[in-house]
Amino acid sequence: SAVISQKPSRDICQRGTSLTIQCQVDSQVTMMFWYRQQPGQSLTLIATANQGSEATYESGFVIDKFPISRPNLTFSTLTVSNMSPEDSSIYLCSVERVQGGEQYFGPGTRLTVT
Amino acid sequence: GDSVTQMEGPVTLSEEAFLTINCTYTATGYPSLFWYVQYPGEGLQLLLKATKADDKGSNKGFEATYRKETTSFHLEKGSVQVSDSAVYFCALSNNAGNMLTFGGGTRLMVKP
Numbered sequence: 001s002a003v004i005s006q007k008p009s010r011d012i013c014q015r016g017t018s019l020t021i022q023c024q025v026d027s028q029v030t031m032m033f034w035y036r037q038q039p040g041q042s043l044t045l046i047a048t049a050n051q052g053s054e055a056t057y058e059s060g061f062v063i064d065k066f067p068i069s070r071p072n073l074t075f076s077t078l079t080v081s082n083m084s085p086e087d088s089s090i091y092l093c094s095v096e097r098v099q100g101g102e103q104y105f106g107p108g109t110r111l112t113v114t
Numbered sequence: 115g116d117s118v119t120q121m122e123g124p125v126t127l128s129e130e131a132f133l134t135i136n137c138t139y140t141a142t143g144y145p146s147l148f149w150y151v152q153y154p155g156e157g158l159q160l161l162l163k164a165t166k167a168d169d170k171g172s173n174k175g176f177e178a179t180y181r182k183e184t185t186s187f188h189l190e191k192g193s194v195q196v197s198d199s200a201v202y203f204c205a206l207s208n209n210a211g212n213m214l215t216f217g218g219g220t221r222l223m224v225k226p
Contacts, residue, residue, distance in 0.1 A: 031212060042203060042216045043158075058213075092157060096212060101165075102148055103207075103214055107157040 002026060002095050004106035012112045013083055020079045021109045023093035028073035030096075033103065034066070037090040046091075049076050083113045116141040120204050120217035127224050133191040135220045137178075137204035140185065145206040147171075147180055147187040148214070152201045161189075161202070194224045 003026040013019050023032065034046040046066055047055040055068040069077045080087055090110050094103040121136040139145065149161040149171070162171030167182035176191045187204060204217040 033213065042218045043214075044216075045213050048213065094158075094214075101146065101207070102160050102163050104160065105150075105158040 002029070002097065002104040004093065004095060004104060006093060006106040006109050008109060009107065010110040010112075012114060015084050015113055017083055018079055018081045019083065019111060020077050021091055021093075021111075023076045023078070023106055025074045025095050030073070032070065032076045033094045033096070034068065034076075034078045035092045035094065035105075037092060037108070039088070043092065046078070080111065083111075085113045087111065088113045116145070116206060116208055116215045118204050118206055118215055118217035120202075120220050122218070123201075123221035125220060125222050127194055127222070129196055129224055129226050130193045131224075133189070133194045133198075133222065135189040135202055135204075135222070137187045137189065137217060138185050139187065139204075139206050141206055141208055141215075143208055145208045147178070148205045148207070149176070149178055149187070149189050150203040150205060150216075152203065152219075154200070158203065194222070196224045196226055198222060199224045 005024045007022045032049045035043040037043045045058050046061045047057045049055045049068050049070040051070045067079045090108040092108045094105045096103045117140045119138050146165045148163045150158045151161045162173040164171040164180035170179045178187050178189045201219045201221045203219045205214045
C-alpha cells in the first residue's frame with residue numbers, strides 16, 4: 001500500500017478565488033491521479049499526472065480550470081481556479097504502484113464554495 | 115468506452131444478514147476489477163480485487179468473483195455487521211489506460 005496525505009483536508013472558499021490542493025506520497029510513484037467526487041456521487045477522473053510531462057486531462061476538464069503540477073515522484077498539486085459553487089466537491093488524489101493495478105487514495109479535500 | 119454499473123442503494127440490512135451488491139461492467143480487453151469502500155467521512159480504501167477471469171478476491175469476510183461470461187463482479191458477505199455500513203464502489207482498470215472507472219456507488223446501512 002501507500003501512505004498518502006492531502007492538504008488542506010477541507011476549506012470554505014469564496015467564488016472567484018482559487019485553491020491549491022497538495023498531495024504527498026510516502027514513496028516514489030510514476031503515476032498520480034486526481035479525482036472529483038461531487039456530493040452524493042461517484043468519482044470522476046480529472047487528470048493523470050506523470051512526473052516530467054504535462055498532465056493528461058479527461059473530457060470535460062481543462063488545464064486553465066484545473067492546473068496540475070508534478071515536480072517530483074512524491075508530490076503533486078491540483079489548483080481549482082476561479083471557483084464557483086458547482087466546484088464544491090471532494091477532491092482526491094491517488095497513486096498506482098503496479099501498471100494496471102489497484103490505486104491507493106488520499107483522504108480527500110472537502111471543498112465548499114460560497 | 116469502459117463503464118461500470120452497480121445496483122442502486124441504499125441497501126438496508128439487519129446485522130448478520132447476507133449481503134449481495136451487484137456489479138456489471140463493459141470494457142475492452144481484460145480489465146482488472148476492484149471493490150473500494152468509503153466509510154463515513156473517510157477516503158476510499160481498497161477492499162478486494164481480481165485481475166483475471168474466475169479469480170476470487172476476498173478480504174474482511176467480503177468476496178467477489180470475476181465472471182467474464184456474465185461481465186460481473188458481485189460483492190458478497192455472509193454476515194454483515196453494523197461496522198460494515200459504508201458506501202461501496204465497484205471499479206475497473208483497463209490495462210491500456212491505467213485509469214480507474216467507477217460505478218455509481220452503493221450505500222449499505224446495517225441496523226443492529
